[in-house]
Amino acid sequence: MLTISCGLNLQYNPTFVIRKRSMDLREIIISSSKEAYQIYVPHISVDTVIFGFNGDRLTVLLLKMKFNEQWFLPGGYLKKDENLKSAATRILKEKTQLDHIFLQEFSVFSDLNRSEETFKDFPDDLWHKKRFISVGYYALVNYKNISLIADELSESCDWIFLHDLETLPIIMDHHKIIKKALSALRKQISYKPIGLNLLPEKFTLPELQKLYEAILGRSLNRGNFYKKIKNIGILKKLNEQRKGGAHKAPDLYTFDRENYFRILQNGISNW
Amino acid sequence: MLTISCGLNLQYNPTFVIRKRSMDLREIIISSSKEAYQIYVPHISVDTVIFGFNGDRLTVLLLKMKFNEQWFLPGGYLKKDENLKSAATRILKEKTQLDHIFLQEFSVFSDLNRSEETFKDFPDDLWHKKRFISVGYYALVNYKNISLIADELSESCDWIFLHDLETLPIIMDHHKIIKKALSALRKQISYKPIGLNLLPEKFTLPELQKLYEAILGRSLNRGNFYKKIKNIGILKKLNEQRKGGAHKAPDLYTFDRENYFRILQNGISNW
DNA sequence: TCAAAAGTGTTCACTTTACACCCATGT
DNA sequence: ACATGGGTGTAAAGTGAACACTTTTGA
Numbered sequence: 001m002l003t004i005s006c007g008l009n010l011q012y013n014p015t016f017v018i019r020k021r022s023m024d025l026r027e028i029i030i031s032s033s034k035e036a037y038q039i040y041v042p043h044i045s046v047d048t049v050i051f052g053f054n055g056d057r058l059t060v061l062l063l064k065m066k067f068n069e070q071w072f073l074p075g076g077y078l079k080k081d082e083n084l085k086s087a088a089t090r091i092l093k094e095k096t097q098l099d100h101i102f103l104q105e106f107s108v109f110s111d112l113n114r115s116e117e118t119f120k121d122f123p124d125d126l127w128h129k130k131r132f133i134s135v136g137y138y139a140l141v142n143y144k145n146i147s148l149i150a151d152e153l154s155e156s157c158d159w160i161f162l163h164d165l166e167t168l169p170i171i172m173d174h175h176k177i178i179k180k181a182l183s184a185l186r187k188q189i190s191y192k193p194i195g196l197n198l199l200p201e202k203f204t205l206p207e208l209q210k211l212y213e214a215i216l217g218r219s220l221n222r223g224n225f226y227k228k229i230k231n232i233g234i235l236k237k238l239n240e241q242r243k244g245g246a247h248k249a250p251d252l253y254t255f256d257r258e259n260y261f262r263i264l265q266n267g268i269s270n271w
Numbered sequence: 272m273l274t275i276s277c278g279l280n281l282q283y284n285p286t287f288v289i290r291k292r293s294m295d296l297r298e299i300i301i302s303s304s305k306e307a308y309q310i311y312v313p314h315i316s317v318d319t320v321i322f323g324f325n326g327d328r329l330t331v332l333l334l335k336m337k338f339n340e341q342w343f344l345p346g347g348y349l350k351k352d353e354n355l356k357s358a359a360t361r362i363l364k365e366k367t368q369l370d371h372i373f374l375q376e377f378s379v380f381s382d383l384n385r386s387e388e389t390f391k392d393f394p395d396d397l398w399h400k401k402r403f404i405s406v407g408y409y410a411l412v413n414y415k416n417i418s419l420i421a422d423e424l425s426e427s428c429d430w431i432f433l434h435d436l437e438t439l440p441i442i443m444d445h446h447k448i449i450k451k452a453l454s455a456l457r458k459q460i461s462y463k464p465i466g467l468n469l470l471p472e473k474f475t476l477p478e479l480q481k482l483y484e485a486i487l488g489r490s491l492n493r494g495n496f497y498k499k500i501k502n503i504g505i506l507k508k509l510n511e512q513r514k515g516g517a518h519k520a521p522d523l524y525t526f527d528r529e530n531y532f533r534i535l536q537n538g539i540s541n542w
Numbered sequence: 543t544c545a546a547a548a549g550t551g552t553t554c555a556c557t558t559t560a561c562a563c564c565c566a567t568g569t
Numbered sequence: 570a571c572a573t574g575g576g577t578g579t580a581a582a583g584t585g586a587a588c589a590c591t592t593t594t595g596a
Contacts, residue, residue, distance in 0.1 A: 041314050044404055084381040084404070108379060108406050110355035133315055133355070135379050206548070223550070224586065241593095247547040248593035477575070494577070495559065512566095518574045519566035 025066050028152050029119070033127035040077035045132040046087045047075040047174070048103070049181035050096065052143035052159050053198045055207065058214045059143065059159035060178055061095065065171065066155045072171040073178070075134065088137040095157065096146050101139050101197055102264065106184035109134045114172055138181040140198045189215055191268045193234045196255050204242050204250035205229070232268060234260045296337050299423050300390070304398035311348035316403040317358045318346040318445070319374070320452035321367065323414035323430050324469045326478065329485045330414065330430035331449055332366065336442065337426045343442040344449070346405065359408040366428065367417050372410050372468055373535065377455035378448075380405045385443055409452040411469045460486055462539045464505045467526050475513050475521035476500070503539060505531045
């Protein structure tokens with residue numbers, strides 16, 4: 001089941017709606033700015049790159065701004081009483097309702113004029129107009145069973161195929177952030193197990209292989225992949241097959257959660 | 272040549288000096304706080320873990336606080352007109368005079384009550400008393416030919432052996448930061464060349480091996496190390512030997528800078 | 543029965559590991 | 570001469586890539 005619930009959905013007469021929207025929105029933003037000064041640490045933000053998997057290709061969760069139709073990553077600010085990991089966890093939960101997801105810090109983005117331009121038509125003391133140093137986290141989640149929730153700035157949110165990113169108008173340096181997250185993920189895949197949050201409880205090796213191929217962006221040899229993945233010791237073979245497809249029914253597996261999390265902590269071997 | 276110039280060196284009657292010191296220092300800190308508000312972005316700091324190598328063991332550059340005798344990492348704040356990498360570069364230069372050094376971001380430290388305690392006897396609006404989210408960078412530099420420069424807060428600065436860290440009083444979470452930097456460095460050593468800033472212009476393979484062993488914290492097999500390191504393609508064998516030692520004179524090498532920097536960018540292979 | 547996908551086995555090449563051997567040098 | 574460290578070679582074990590073969594299934 002894939003539900004997408006996306007806040008307001010104003011439509012009909014486009015020009016009227018856009019004007020109406022921007023007026024409401026302006027007030028919303030200005031009032032949220034005041035609140036932000038109370039709650040958050042200034043100049044620090046978190047951007048999360050949330051990867052999903054549709055069984056074939058990787059997607060990224062993006063939101064679409066109400067007032068300029070640009071796409072951007074789910075993000076937020078650091079509360080005065082939390083650390084960055086908590087902030088990233090909170091932001092992930094706000095957008096996807098998901099908890100207990102592996103979140104990995106991968107880089108900090110601190111260039112000048114990253115964010116200042118976006119709200120240039122607003123008062124100078126607007127919170128959002130400050131310079132922000134953003135800490136990037138990525139997560140891997142199961143594409144299905146997720147109710148996406150857009151925030152007050154966003155008219156919609158959606159899973160965007162990595163492949164389609166180039167064609168979208170994406171805000172600020174968020175395209176660069178996604179690329180860097182993907183690169184960090186590709187590095188991680190060689191020494192940390194991946195898949196627990198991306199695949200259903202029971203899955204087949206061909207499905208797992210598709211996931212690896214989607215992340216790495218290239219096809220892998222079946223026999224070699226099977227050998228390698230089984231060797232890691234994170235798989236439990238079930239006494240069931242996935243019936244219903246054409247052709248031979250593939251064996252079902254689950255993750256051996258104990259081993260999975262141990263290896264997630266320690267890395268796959270060498271270190 | 273190893274010169275260490277460390278600001279003031281007050282000594283003699285300890286109790287008197289400490290009192291005198293703390294009074295001067297208090298004023299210095301309070302005035303630097305005012306300046307800081309003008310120059311820096313609040314709540315963001317940079318800590319640099321600068322590794323050195325004495326030919327046998329790894330060291331870390333630490334400073335010693337004037338007013339509580341605790342050791343801490345060279346660090347600083349983010350100027351309003353620079354990004355984090357520039358800040359880290361600037362801080363490294365301030366302490367070591369060195370330029371063009373490879374600096375690697377490795378983690379962000381954002382826990383609550385990281386730094387607030389250190390200046391608890393100062394006014395509440397003191398810059399240093401704010402909550403700081405610190406971005407960690409590490410660097411590798413040649414232990415020799417460096418004039419260390421302590422700052423206004425520090426009575427001295429010194430290269431501390433990794434092995435001796437446990438015995439020193441180290442401020443805040445700086446011990447944790449060093450450990451994490453070392454762990455990142457150990458990961459990096461397997462896919463990026465290391466040594467250009469740590470060894471003299473001309474060096475021998477046994478020297479390079481000692482460096483690797485110091486970083487990894489374990490001994491390596493000589494023959495295998497030679498083969499592996501030569502295979503990377505970053506070494507140029509010179510037509511000279513290091514004379515003077517007992518036993519066979521070892522061959523001298525330099526780094527092939529072109530290859531070195533190319534591989535530093537792209538990683539050693541796989542990726 | 544057949545095409546297609548799943549699962550397993552085999553071969554070859556290459557890398558890693560362990561270790562042996564020779565070389566050069568100062569004492 | 571010999572102890573010590575430097576430099577190279579080699580065999581065994583392990584890993585990864587390519588590919589072939591068998592099995593299973595629905596059409």
